[in-house]
Amino acid sequence: MNLTLKIWRQKNANAKGQMVDYKVTDISEHMSFLEMMDVLNEQLVNSGDDPVAFDHDCREGICGMCAMYINGQAHGPDRGVTTCQLHMRRFKDGETITIEPFRAVAFPVIKDLVVDRMSFERIQQAGGYISVNTSGNTQDANSIPISKHAADKAMDAATCIGCGACVAACKNSSAMLFVGAKVSQYALLPQGQIEAADRVLNMVAQMDLEGFGNCSNTGACEIECPKSISLDTIARMNRELMKASLK
Amino acid sequence: MGGFFKSSIGRKVAMALSAFFLMIFLLQHFAINILSVFNPDVFNEVSHFMGTSSIIQFVIQPILIFGVVFHFVMGFILEFKNLSSRKVKYIKNQSAANSSWMSRNMIWSGVAILAFIILHFIDFWFPEINTKFIKGDWSGLHEGVDGYRYFHELQENFLNPVRVGAYVVAFVFLALHLLHGFTSAFQSMGVTAGRKKTLQNIGIAYSIILPLGFIFIALYHHFNHH
Incomplete structure (x- = not known):
């Protein structure tokens, strides 16, 4: 060619x-x-x-x-x-x-074609984790019952590789699919519940601080996402934020 | 909660809540307007009640005006924020490959609706305010008109074909706005409307039937002048 x-x-x-x-x-x-x-x-x-x-x-x-x-x-x-x-x-x-x-x-x-995506890292640092005691007495993960449905949904969200295609495709340069995926993967699992409110509040605050745009629900992010992360993750993040704000 | 409405998601939720309010208002507005086609007398009675009821005039009407202004102002605030999130535009961008025209142009369909609302206010709302609040005439009567004046005024306004054409175009834009806005408002509220076929179908039906109904009313009065 x-x-x-x-x-x-x-x-x-x-x-x-x-x-x-x-x-x-x-x-x-x-x-x-x-x-x-x-x-x-x-x-x-x-x-x-x-x-x-x-x-x-x-x-x-x-x-x-x-x-x-x-x-x-x-x-x-x-x-x-x-x-x-x-x-x-x-x-x-x-x-x-x-x-x-x-x-x-x-x-x-x-x-040239290289962009600085550290803003994603800073959003992750703001709450995209769970705090686990790793000093040798960690609880066996399988001892916590998790429904197959929730595990599958969490895994779907966790397939996000943070490439930024959602931001690139969005007419508003919104990072909501990325943040929605990261919030969802923990929100769906029992291990994520303890820090759920702080997580969503801090991650969304950091997302706004970085200068990403808002979500117009065009769905472009979902189409262009290489891992086909669902728009449902954004809806879940919105629910999580409303819940956390009412506390 | 104050912090919530300052966040990007909080603003989307506020946008959705005002959208729900306006969509309910549209239904109510249509329900009254369609009476003008089937029964002018009942239309006159209901219009007189709406125009003279203290609760509607002094409580509901200010809330409605606030809802309309809020939805537009917040829409513009969000649009400016979104535009500032990408300073350098793409040289080649195929947005049609991944999103609908309606979803990408809510601001333009919104601006078209805003232009219509201004025309609508000049046609109906300002004269009402003038009659009731400036002249102090709450009788609902007009010289040379039998009974209440509302049906007569409605028909007078739809005599002009240019105005009727503007109304038709505006309602096409309203349909385009609603075709994305209905499900989008649910999505912003955390309901995965896109995945729920029933809600999606209700959205399509609402977005097409309601504006078509308003177009029918405008055309009916244009072609059936008493």
């Missing part, structure tokens, strides 16, 4: 960025999108140019590092996949592909 790539290039956080066109040739349709980017970067390095900076790590769809806005969609045109799981067979020979970083005030560009 021969492709034209329109890629956002930005030297650093303070520089003014712009779209730059590149040509790549002989791309195998079996390559992943990131492998195609590797080919481009090899080309750029060989010609003495600065390679395109992009985030990646596991390349098997579980780490949440890769994050590109491809042809106007977070992680590209496929559903339920990350950028690293997107394959070139999804594109046509001769196609022009537009590649941009995830855009949000709370996700500032560091360089």
Whole structure:
């Protein structure tokens, strides 16, 4: 496949960025999108140019590092996949592909396609955990009865890899699907009940502080989420916040 | 609780609560208006009661005006906050691939409804306020009109085809606003409306039947002038 790539290039956080066109040739349709980017970067390095900076790590769809806005969609045109799981067979020979970083005030560009997603980490630090005594006398997790339904729902929420596609796809750059998933995974389990009120209050407060937008319930986040996290998690977070605020 | 309404979710809940209030008001408004098609005398009686009852004029009406103003002001506050959350726009964005036009353009359908409300106030509400509170005439009568004046005034307003056209367009925007707003309000309140088929169907029925009903009333009076 021969492709034209329109890629956002930005030297650093303070520089003014712009779209730059590149040509790549002989791309195998079996390559992943990131492998195609590797080919481009090899080309750029060989010609003495600065390679395109992009985030990646596991390349098997579980780490949440890769994050590109491809042809106007977070992680590209496929559903339920990350950028690293997107394959070139999804594109046509001769196609022009537009590649941009995830855009949000709370996700500032560091360089090219790399954005700073530490805002997600700070939200997690505000309450996305349970406090457990790990000094050697930890209770066996299986000794606490949990319904299969609740366990399944909690697991569904816990599959969120924090990639930020929800924020990128949302017209308001809202992080509510991410926070909803993190709140839900604990809210559904008995271990999460002790700190439930503080968790949701603190996480939502931190989310607001980071500058994420509000939720308009468009559902774009759910569609673009590589783990197909349900909008129900946002509804659950709303219920949890109302409950916690009434206490 | 004060902190709750300052949070992003609290504001969505406030938006949803005012939306529920306005959706109930719309039902009540329609129930009275449709009487004008079937029985002008009953319509006149009910209109006179609504226009002269102290509870409705001095308690319910201010609450309603507050609800309308609150919904618009909060809508604009949320919109500005949302716009400021993404300073650099995408060069290529395929939002139609993952969301409906209605859900992405609530602010524009809302602005169209706001424009309609201004027209509606000029047509009906301001003259009412003038008659009752400035002139002090609470009789509900008008020179040259048999019985109460309300049906007569309604018909007079729908003589102009441009005004009727504006009403029809406004109610199309209301339908578009409700098609997303109905289920969205439930979702904001923590009800997973999108997953519950019944609620979704009620939402679609409400969002289409009610505006169509208002359009029918406007067209009926335009074409059936007494």
